[in-house]
Amino acid sequence: MELASAPLLRGRGADFSVALQALVTSMNSTAVREAILxxxxxxxxxxxxxxxxxxxxxxxxxxxxxxxxxxxxxxxxxxxxxxxxxxxxxxxxxxxxxxxxxxxxxxxxxxxxxxxxxxxxxxxxxxxxIFEDWADTDFEQLEALVVRLVANIDDRLDHAIERTSGVRLPRPVSADSTSAV
Structure with a gap:
């Protein structure tokens, strides 16, 4: 039997998708939850x-x-x-x-x-x-982009993130609202 070894994710966002999935999986893991408990x-x-x-x-x-x-x-x-x-x-x-x-x-x-x-x-x-050696401007840019990302995903998923997390994130005023960040 031959095992498939080619990556499944390719193209724009492939590395982003992998990194985001790794982050979510890790932070949602039993080990992390138990440590915080x-x-x-x-x-x-x-x-x-x-x-x-x-x-x-x-x-x-x-x-x-x-x-x-x-x-x-x-x-x-x-x-x-x-x-x-x-x-x-x-x-x-x-x-x-x-x-x-x-x-x-x-x-x-x-x-x-x-x-x-x-x-x-x-x-x-x-x-x-994690962020102790980040410049304030770098952190602020990351924060604005993550909030925008999650708000956009939530909008496209009929507010599934808000329903399951209880968190309602502020929505950007316009699509260009974080471009100056």
């Missing part, structure tokens, strides 16, 4: 679903369990179990959804916010090391 002192050791749900609340502030289920890739009944574990730990609370009283929303408590701040600090410190 441990380094942040997450109070439910080893409970990755609870960690992921709390991470979603960092970006969303409050959310419906259904939205959380989609975001962390599990069913709504499982989200209810995860929310219960987080409630027992004092990290989240529930209340009726002000837009639809038949549903509930989940949000961080003061203790949950403290844990979330530790998670953000651990994640941010990794970026500080």
């Amino acid at each position: 441990v380094q942040s002192g997450f109070p439910l050791p080893g409970d990755m679903p609870a960690f992921l749900l709390l991470n979603q609340l960092i970006y969303r502030t409050v959310a419906r369990p259904t939205d959380m289920a989609d975001a962390i890739g599990t069913g709504r009944s499982n989200v209810s179990k995860i929310v219960r574990r987080l409630e027992v730990a004092g990290l989240v609370g529930r209340m009726p959804d002000p837009e639809d009283g038949r549903q509930s929303i989940v949000g961080l408590t003061a203790a949950g916010r403290e844990v979330a701040e530790r998670i953000v600090a651990v994640s941010s410190s990794a970026y500080d090391v």
Whole structure:
């Protein structure tokens, strides 16, 4: 049997696609998630679903369990179990959804916010090391282009990124808005 050895990606953006895929895969890996869980002192050791749900609340502030289920890739009944574990730990609370009283929303408590701040600090410190030798203008240009890229992808995917991440990025005023960067 002969194995195919030619690269599958060619042409404009091939290196970009490979690099972006490598970055997303690496940063979304179990190893990276577990390291952040441990380094942040997450109070439910080893409970990755609870960690992921709390991470979603960092970006969303409050959310419906259904939205959380989609975001962390599990069913709504499982989200209810995860929310219960987080409630027992004092990290989240529930209340009726002000837009639809038949549903509930989940949000961080003061203790949950403290844990979330530790998670953000651990994640941010990794970026500080990565960009410590970058000029401010280089970082600002990268930041503007990444925000533009993700916003454009989100627009083309009917806001799938926003729905799954809870993050709404600012949209450039025009296609040329970052060309001066």
